Amino acid sequence: MNCKDWEERIALYVGGDAAPAEATEVERHVSECAGCQVFASGMKQSMGLLREEHEEPLDEAHYAAVRARVIAEIRTERAPWRRRAWLCGLVAGAVAALVLVSVRQAPKKRVEIARVAAPQASGAAVVPAPNANPGVDRGPGGPTHIRARRPMQRRQPAETVLVKLETDNPDVVIYWIAERKGDGMND
Amino acid sequence: MAAAVERPDDRVRTAGAAKAGDLAAFETLMRQHERMVLVTALRLLGNIEDAKDASQEVFLKLHRNLGKVEAASNFSGWLYRVTVNVCHDMRRKSKASVAVEDMPEPASAEDDPHQSAAGAERRRVLQLSLRLLSEKERAALVLRDLEGLSTGEVARVLGSTEATVRSQISKARVKVREFVERYFRRRV
Numbered sequence: 157m158n159c160k161d162w163e164e165r166i167a168l169y170v171g172g173d174a175a176p177a178e179a180t181e182v183e184r185h186v187s188e189c190a191g192c193q194v195f196a197s198g199m200k201q202s203m204g205l206l207r208e209e210h211e212e213p214l215d216e217a218h219y220a221a222v223r224a225r226v227i228a229e230i231r232t233e234r235a236p237w238r239r240r241a242w243l244c245g246l247v248a249g250a251v252a253a254l255v256l257v258s259v260r261q262a263p264k265k266r267v268e269i270a271r272v273a274a275p276q277a278s279g280a281a282v283v284p285a286p287n288a289n290p291g292v293d294r295g296p297g298g299p300t301h302i303r304a305r306r307p308m309q310r311r312q313p314a315e316t317v318l319v320k321l322e323t324d325n326p327d328v329v330i331y332w333i334a335e336r337k338g339d340g341m342n343d
Numbered sequence: 344m345a346a347a348v349e350r351p352d353d354r355v356r357t358a359g360a361a362k363a364g365d366l367a368a369f370e371t372l373m374r375q376h377e378r379m380v381l382v383t384a385l386r387l388l389g390n391i392e393d394a395k396d397a398s399q400e401v402f403l404k405l406h407r408n409l410g411k412v413e414a415a416s417n418f419s420g421w422l423y424r425v426t427v428n429v430c431h432d433m434r435r436k437s438k439a440s441v442a443v444e445d446m447p448e449p450a451s452a453e454d455d456p457h458q459s460a461a462g463a464e465r466r467r468v469l470q471l472s473l474r475l476l477s478e479k480e481r482a483a484l485v486l487r488d489l490e491g492l493s494t495g496e497v498a499r500v501l502g503s504t505e506a507t508v509r510s511q512i513s514k515a516r517v518k519v520r521e522f523v524e525r526y527f528r529r530r531v
Contacts (some may be wrong), residue, residue, distance in 0.1 A: 167516035171487070173494055173509055199516060202523040203488055209465040210386065210489040219377045222395050223370060226402045230366065343486070 159191050166192060171197045261325070370506055373402055379419065379490070380426050386485040387430040397514060398430045405420040423500045427482050434478065468526055472519040483511040484519070
């Protein structure tokens, strides 16, 4: 066997990675071969040199920089959840307040209906419904029922109809856009 | 594992607190393992800025996987595996050459200029010799000879067999030895 073939086996032996039987073989060969003794000695020196340098401590500032970056990143990852939770809370509160207000006002509400065919590009003209409108059924103190009534005019296919519902509260106006096709009203 | 002394009870407690959102506990966990992660990344990547980026990525992965890692018996093994994988991804993306000039000075820079020069020379030899190796040989050598893991542990970290790791280590050692001999012969 050429001494070149022993190099990797010696490398394993010097690092303590050779199996017992192989270690015995390498020991026997190295004891008889001057060239391989030099090789084994050089191998020990180079491994020692690398390990010695590897064990030199690094500057603490490098570790501190990594820690600071990681903690900052984790805080950034957490922040959107906090913002979102705050926003969700705000929205939920607003919705709850609106529902509460509308429930309190509901029995007092008087609804009048007007229905007008929406002009093409201009604002909707509002025609107040007469008080005795059969399309609106108002029970005393009970819930208000709204029933849509067909307009008397002749229908065009796919005509757009804008329904405006007015309440006693001037700030509350409900618009309802519906498309009428054929005989039915699709909305 | 030889590189980081582990006390599983303490670690599990700290990891549990960190998982519950305690940042101070997570920082403690980082302090316990930061040397292992940063120095391994430095040997694999060759420059300190890339190594810091890799360490950051490793610890962020740790934070995201605290639930899995908390129960893992081989915590250091998990960290080594993630470090090797992150460094592999970084090298593949950047394809950057290893800059020996970027090697940081050690914390205990010697006052004696001769000692300091010797230290700088050792650092240079270490980095240049690691550059000679293939990525797999380098990872095997760093984990086995520099970090002190057994061949079985290295095989588990690298997802390989012990026979393959032994072959990689022996080839790497021969290459490093030849480089060191040539380097010093030229200098003399």
